[in-house]
Amino acid sequence: MSTDPDVSTAFSANRTAALPLHPPPTPPAPPHPEFQRSRHVSYWKRCLKTFLPAPYTPMDSTRLMLSFFVLSPLDLLGELVNVTTPAERANYANWIYACQLPSGGFRASPSMSLGARREEDKNGMWDPAHVPATYFALASLCILKDDFKRVKRKECLRWLKKMQRDDGSFGQTLGADGAIEGGRDMRFGYCVMCSRWILRAGKGEKDLVGVEDIDIDGLVRCIRASETYDGGISDEPFHEAHAGFTYCAIAALSIAGRLPDSSNDTSTTTKQLLTAPSNVPLTLHWLASRQTTSVFEEEPLITKPWDFPSANRTESELGLDHNEPDVPPAAGFNGRANKVSDTCYAFWVGASMSLLEQCAGAGGGGRGLADSQRARTYLVDKSQHLVGGFGKVAGDPPDVYHSSLGLAALAMLGERNAATGEGSGDGGEGLKTLDPGFCMSVEARGWAEGVDWDMEESEESKADEYAYMRISGG
Amino acid sequence: MPLYETDPAWADVTPIELDDGGPSPLVAIAYSDDYAEAMSYLRAVMAADEMSERALALTEDLIQMNPAHYTVWLYRARILTAISADLSAELTWLNSIALRHLKNYQIWHHRQTLVDRLGSADGEQAFLRSMLDQDAKNYHVWSYRQWLVRRFALWADDSGELASIEELLNEDVLNNSAWNHRWFLVFGREGQEEGYKVLDETVERELAFAKAAVRKEPQNQSPWNYIRGLLRQTKRPLAEMKDFASEFAALDRPDEVRSSHALDLLADIFADEESNAGQAKVALAMLATKFDPIRASYWQYRKSLLPSKEAPAA
Numbered sequence: 206m207s208t209d210p211d212v213s214t215a216f217s218a219n220r221t222a223a224l225p226l227h228p229p230p231t232p233p234a235p236p237h238p239e240f241q242r243s244r245h246v247s248y249w250k251r252c253l254k255t256f257l258p259a260p261y262t263p264m265d266s267t268r269l270m271l272s273f274f275v276l277s278p279l280d281l282l283g284e285l286v287n288v289t290t291p292a293e294r295a296n297y298a299n300w301i302y303a304c305q306l307p308s309g310g311f312r313a314s315p316s317m318s319l320g321a322r323r324e325e326d327k328n329g330m331w332d333p334a335h336v337p338a339t340y341f342a343l344a345s346l347c348i349l350k351d352d353f354k355r356v357k358r359k360e361c362l363r364w365l366k367k368m369q370r371d372d373g374s375f376g377q378t379l380g381a382d383g384a385i386e387g388g389r390d391m392r393f394g395y396c397v398m399c400s401r402w403i404l405r406a407g408k409g410e411k412d413l414v415g416v417e418d419i420d421i422d423g424l425v426r427c428i429r430a431s432e433t434y435d436g437g438i439s440d441e442p443f444h445e446a447h448a449g450f451t452y453c454a455i456a457a458l459s460i461a462g463r464l465p466d467s468s469n470d471t472s473t474t475t476k477q478l479l480t481a482p483s484n485v486p487l488t489l490h491w492l493a494s495r496q497t498t499s500v501f502e503e504e505p506l507i508t509k510p511w512d513f514p515s516a517n518r519t520e521s522e523l524g525l526d527h528n529e530p531d532v533p534p535a536a537g538f539n540g541r542a543n544k545v546s547d548t549c550y551a552f553w554v555g556a557s558m559s560l561l562e563q564c565a566g567a568g569g570g571g572r573g574l575a576d577s578q579r580a581r582t583y584l585v586d587k588s589q590h591l592v593g594g595f596g597k598v599a600g601d602p603p604d605v606y607h608s609s610l611g612l613a614a615l616a617m618l619g620e621r622n623a624a625t626g627e628g629s630g631d632g633g634e635g636l637k638t639l640d641p642g643f644c645m646s647v648e649a650r651g652w653a654e655g656v657d658w659d660m661e662e663s664e665e666s667k668a669d670e671y672a673y674m675r676i677s678g679g
Numbered sequence: 680m681p682l683y684e685t686d687p688a689w690a691d692v693t694p695i696e697l698d699d700g701g702p703s704p705l706v707a708i709a710y711s712d713d714y715a716e717a718m719s720y721l722r723a724v725m726a727a728d729e730m731s732e733r734a735l736a737l738t739e740d741l742i743q744m745n746p747a748h749y750t751v752w753l754y755r756a757r758i759l760t761a762i763s764a765d766l767s768a769e770l771t772w773l774n775s776i777a778l779r780h781l782k783n784y785q786i787w788h789h790r791q792t793l794v795d796r797l798g799s800a801d802g803e804q805a806f807l808r809s810m811l812d813q814d815a816k817n818y819h820v821w822s823y824r825q826w827l828v829r830r831f832a833l834w835a836d837d838s839g840e841l842a843s844i845e846e847l848l849n850e851d852v853l854n855n856s857a858w859n860h861r862w863f864l865v866f867g868r869e870g871q872e873e874g875y876k877v878l879d880e881t882v883e884r885e886l887a888f889a890k891a892a893v894r895k896e897p898q899n900q901s902p903w904n905y906i907r908g909l910l911r912q913t914k915r916p917l918a919e920m921k922d923f924a925s926e927f928a929a930l931d932r933p934d935e936v937r938s939s940h941a942l943d944l945l946a947d948i949f950a951d952e953e954s955n956a957g958q959a960k961v962a963l964a965m966l967a968t969k970f971d972p973i974r975a976s977y978w979q980y981r982k983s984l985l986p987s988k989e990a991p992a993a
Contacts, residue, residue, distance in 0.1 A: 256709035263747040265708050265718075272705035296703035303700030315700050316718055317750065322695060322726035331725035331750050380753055387749075388784065434862055434908030443867045444822055445859040493977040494900060506853055507898045511936065511970050520964055520979075536973045542855035542900055544816065574977045605706075 238586035240619075240634045241593060242282070245612065248593030249279045250288050252605055261605075268314040269304060272297075273341035273348075274609035277645050280348045281616050281636045298351045301342050309360030310334025311342040333378040336368055336387070340396035343403045344645055347652040358404050358658060359412045365397050366419050373423025390440030391431070394424050395453035398460045399643060407656030425463050428454045428481045435542070436484065436491030448495055448540040451488075452553040454481070455560050456642045464564040485565050489574065492561065495554045496575055498533040499545045500587050500599050506543050508533075536576055537583035548588040548595045548607040551580055551614035556641035559617065577618045584615050613639055616646075682713065682740075683720045688733055694719035695726060714744045725754060730761035742776065752785040756792050766793050774806060778813070787819040791826055800831040804839055815847060816856045825863055834868045852892050858901040861885075866912065882913055890923060897927045897938035907944070917948050924948070930961050939971040946981065956985045 252275045257264075264271050276297070279285040285294075304311045304318075308325055312318060313335035323332050339361065346353060368375050370385055375394045377387025387393060397419065405413070430442045431454070437446020438454045458464045458481055465480045482488045499506050537546025538554040558574055587599040588611060594603025595611030616636035637646040683689045696719055699707060717740050724734045738755040741748060759769060770793050777786045794803065807827075810820045827833065833840050841864055847857040865885055868875050886909055892902040910917055927941035936942065942962050949959035960982050967978035 252706070256707050259709050259711060261706075261708045262710045262714055263745050265710060265714075265745055266748045266750075268706050268708075275706055293703050296701050297705055300700035300704050303698070313749075315704070316697060317722075318695075318698060319722055319726045320695050320698055322723075328726050328728050331728070331754060333750070377749070381757060386753060388788070433859070434866075434912065435904035441822070441825075443825060443859075443863040445818065445856050447818065489977075493974050496973055498973060507896065509898055510939070510972055520968055541816070542904070543853040544855075574974075574980055576973045576976065579973055 238582065238589065240585050240615065241589060241591075242635060244591070244593035245278070245608075246282055246284050246288070246593070248603060248608065249275060249282070249284070253279065253288065257605070265316050266314050267335075267338065268316070269301070269311060269335075269338040269341045269345070270313070271605055272301070273345045274605050276345050276348045277649075278609050278612045280646050280649055281612055281639065283635070283637055285348065294349050298346060298349050301345055301349075302355050304338070304342060305355070305357060306332075306334045307357070307360070308334070309357050309362070309364035310336075310339045313338035330379065330381045333380070334364055336365075336375060336377050336393045336400075337396045339365075340399045340403075343400055343653075344643065344649070347403065347649045348645065350652055352660075353407070353653075353656045353658070354660075356404070359416055362401065362404055362413070362416045362418075365401060366417055368393070368397065369419050369423065371423075373420060373425070373427035375424075388440060389427075391428065391438065391450045391453035391457065392440075394427065395457040398424070398457040402460050403653040406653040407658050409658030409660075411659055421461050421463065422479050424457065424461070425479045425481050428458065429483055432482055432484075432488075436482075436487035436489075438482065438488070445541060446491060448492075448538070448550050448553040448557065451492070452557045455488075455557045456644075458482075459560045459642045464560065466564055485561060489558070489561055489565060492554055492558045493574055494542070495538045495540070495550065496536050496580065497539050497546055498536045498579075499539070500533075500535060500537060500583065502545055502598065504545075506545065534579060535583040535587050536579035537587065538575075538580070545598060546583060546587070547598055548584065548614075549597070549610040551584055552610040552617070552644070555580065555614050555617050556644070559641045581615065581618045584611055584618070610644075612636070613644055617641060681716055683716055683737075689720065692720060692723050695722035711744070714741075717741050717744065721751065725750070730758050732762065734758055735762070735764070739772075746776065746780045746783050746786065749785055752789050756789060759793075766797050769793055770797070777810065781810075781814055781817060782819070784819060787823045791823060794827070795830060800827055800833065803827055804843065808843070811847065815851060815854050818856070821856045821860060824860065825867070828864070828867070829871060832872075834864065834872070840864055848892065852895055853899055853901065855901045858905055862905065862908065882909055885909055893923075893927070893938070897941065900940055903938075903940040903944065917944065917951060920944060921948050928962075930958060930965070933965060933969070936965070936970060939966055942966050942970055950985060959985055 257271070261271070276285065279288065289297075300315075301311070304313075304315060306312060306329075308329070311334060312332060317332050319328060319332040323329065343356070346356070364379075367379065368377075368385060370376065370389070372389070374389040375397050376385035376389075377393055380386040401419065428438065431439050431444070431450070433439055433444075433446040435446055437448070438451040439446050440450045455464070463478060463480045465482075465485055497506075498508050498510075537548070538550035539546055540550045540553065555573075555575060555577075562574055584595065588595045588597075588601070588607070590596055590601075590603040592603065594605075594608030596603055597607045601607075615634055616639040619634040619636055637648055639645070640647045640650045643650045683692075683694070694716070697715065717737065721737055721741055724731075724737060735755065735758045738751050738758070741751050742755075745751075758764070759766065770790070773786065773790055773793065777783075777790070780786060794800065807820055807824055810817060814820075828838075828840060841861070844857050844861045844864065847854055848861075851857075865877060865881060869877060886906065889902040889905045889909070892899065893906075906920060907917070909915075910919065924941040924944045927938040928936045928945060930945070942965055946959045946962035946966070949955040949962060963978045963982040963985075967975040967982075971978065
């Protein structure tokens, strides 16, 4: 054994032995599936309060993302305030603020911090502010109902502006010689739009004077250039259509108010803004095509529904509850054509459809264009795990990312099923209403609108800061 | 066992320990002591912006444990330049890392930097083939492959690209990534090479290829999407495909329907035709009730967009 005095490693050795978070594979869920609410609460409580196991090491560089994916489900379950004390929540906020950089934005993880040896001009590129982490930090602060007094609003907005390239795309970090590093993909544009919205949603304008905004037309052009021949959206022109990038593009457009509006009133005097996607029916077609009864890798990817005897309903029978044994009752979503269902795409595809249906006037009376009943069955019967959480594909052990997005998808579907009297009958699985564009509860997103940026820093938050400085020896 | 603390080569470096931001860190990870120590030394050499052989070796050690550490790759690339390292050797090392970590973005960005500097695509197609043997739909590999084609102008028919795609589609006609790359090879060249235009005969060749693929597996959405894309791109009417689609679905012979995608296409063709909305509705109803019931809501929505049956009173 190491005698290394480093506190974190001492803890890790200790905790690994005591708390195996990921159990060995267990049998599949029981035949009549229900949303196992209390097991999900236990799963998330463990993720919040104990060490994540060593296989999470490759996520050590993106802990702010991980922390959002742990806090948000507890918020959706309405349990965050029950499983934590106000003091703990204040400390979580302090932990997030410790990742904020003086020049704006947040680093992606404490493990990147160069501490007292950090000098912006000399080595700042090795400990940079990170675009997705900044969104996850701000969103987590909304969930924690922080007062935002310590957020470097003006600096952050100026830095976000610097992260945009001439072609309209955004990068991930600023590297050596001011180079914009990271791919050109939609994830970064999406995170910028979310961060910008949160920073501009509250009351108080005085520190926004002279802050140059990002080029939204540029972002829209960049998204249009990445539309694919089959109607999806990819990360760069000509790459394969992918539901994750499609979601990021559609959600960014939605937040920017740049989705085409079906009820476009031509009599209004507002000038025509550039919108995307350029062909909404085609994109809806691509999104609708993502739902699939292909659930297990070893099964054939192509199914022929007409071979099932029960697939012979009349139109008047559609939408009724069918329990014929031959029609697969579960249908999840894939992220690309001819792939199997994967839990996270229930959110990426479902949320994209929900946002695009609104602008296409295709709400379907609350039902939506996907088969939300089969989608729920996929999540609850196929990918929900006995210990709580969701696996990536049916039969997998749960992980933080898929468990979080699975729950977000269920919150979305639960509402839809409740609206039409289908599903579990408990009115949306007892989950808070989800905002599909921000991937967090409507309540948490709304917190940003109540922030008063002009208000002086409260004594309480100053006290939090002092408490942290004492602990960290600052 | 501490590796760096006891190593004389590292005696002059004061590691930067992790500061986990207070008494209640979120999502702390139970990583190994080796990882914690290597990270402490990485932070120290990064703080000094040290460009050295030992820093390069340290990045390798860390990448083995955490290949998703994004700045360590950028740092490594900068060191390689600073010490004029052998980039071919770096590429060989990278191959083994890529084959072990299939779902990693940074590896492919690094490869792009290296191959760009080396200025040669030699061996790349063979290596990509070995990657695709493990996962024929690996998004990073296909993205990198597009970059490679652009960077080294591998557009021509003798570049091996098109032949390789045909081979992959022969093995698995459902591989949508291969279909997408095929589209890129045909249409991505425009705008890259001055004066290049896609020839009509190339479009015909592509239509024929996609039709043959449909005959092989009529329920495969990839070639149907490809056909629709070809027509849209060249501004030709969908109606050109009416006879072809009818081979796989006819409204009056529901027992012989072999493809929901053919019905979907026919619905669009009928909807475009004057006074044929009725037939479009029949096709959409067939999809909703029997041929694609999990998309029933979607097909019904499509139906709701069609003009209602009753003609307005004169």
